[in-house]
Amino acid sequence: DIQMTQSPSSLSASVGDRVTITCRASQSISSYLNWYQQKPGKAPKLLMYLASSLQSGVPSRFSGSRSGTDFILTISSLQSEDFATYYCQQSSSIPWTFGQGTKVEMK
Amino acid sequence: EVQLVESGGGLVQPGGSLRLSCAASGLTFSKYNMNWVRQAPGKGLEWISYIDSSSSSIYYADSVKGRFTISRDNAKNSLYLQMNSLTAEDTAVYYCANSGNSRLDSWGQGTLVTVSS
Numbered sequence: 001d002i003q004m005t006q007s008p009s010s011l012s013a014s015v016g017d018r019v020t021i022t023c024r025a026s027q028s029i030s031s032y033l034n035w036y037q038q039k040p041g042k043a044p045k046l047l048m049y050l051a052s053s054l055q056s057g058v059p060s061r062f063s064g065s066r067s068g069t070d071f072i073l074t075i076s077s078l079q080s081e082d083f084a085t086y087y088c089q090q091s092s093s094i095p096w097t098f099g100q101g102t103k104v105e106m107k
Numbered sequence: 108e109v110q111l112v113e114s115g116g117g118l119v120q121p122g123g124s125l126r127l128s129c130a131a132s133g134l135t136f137s138k139y140n141m142n143w144v145r146q147a148p149g150k151g152l153e154w155i156s157y158i159d160s161s162s163s164s165i166y167y168a169d170s171v172k173g174r175f176t177i178s179r180d181n182a183k184n185s186l187y188l189q190m191n192s193l194t195a196e197d198t199a200v201y202y203c204a205n206s207g208n209s210r211l212d213s214w215g216q217g218t219l220v221t222v223s224s
Contacts, residue, residue, distance in 0.1 A: 034210045043214035091209035096154040
């Protein structure tokens with residue numbers, strides 16, 4: 001199975017901060033990497049797909065990039081509604097696997 | 108607007124069985140691949156099963172293989188998960204999600220399954 005390792009596990013930030021979350025795949029997954037946002041008590045929501053494509057309706061302050069097997073989710077200017085947990089997920093091969101999550105908390 | 112609504116969760120004893128349902132609306136259900144994903148309390152997300160639009164291809168995570176069965180009824184716009192031989196490790200919120208292009212596009216609100224004596 002492909003292992004997905006996210007870092008950091010949590011971070012504290014303020015509104016307006018630039019935030020980056022990294023996800024590393026244990027082997028090549030091409031660009032088959034998706035990002036989800038989950039708020040407490042709610043279902044996950046798709047943010048980015050194919051590493052750098054923004055899901056319809058998602059604000060443009062979210063962006064994604066890839067370098068080999070490393071993937072980055074960037075929030076250019078953190079807003080109050082962005083405090084949540086973020087998960088990466090590979091869809092290159094079954095079983096689809098998720099990172100362990102990154103909790104973005106208010107500083 | 109896509110709506111996925113799970114039902115069927117509840118409290119079940121270890122070794123017991125439960126059948127989850129997911130009712131879909133706002134999409135042409137018969138054209139979409141579907142998935143079940145679960146989340147144990149306070150833990151991360153775990154993909155557990157996939158079924159393609161015509162039920163031709165079905166996959167399971169090793170953690171549920173041989174115990175869980177995914178199925179669908181396109182005429183009823185519904186997805187199912189039959190869960191047998193349940194253990195405490197199966198306690199989780201279970202989500203259904205559609206996947207048109209190798210991504211989990213829309214998710215239901217989830218249904219909680221608690222396995223406990």
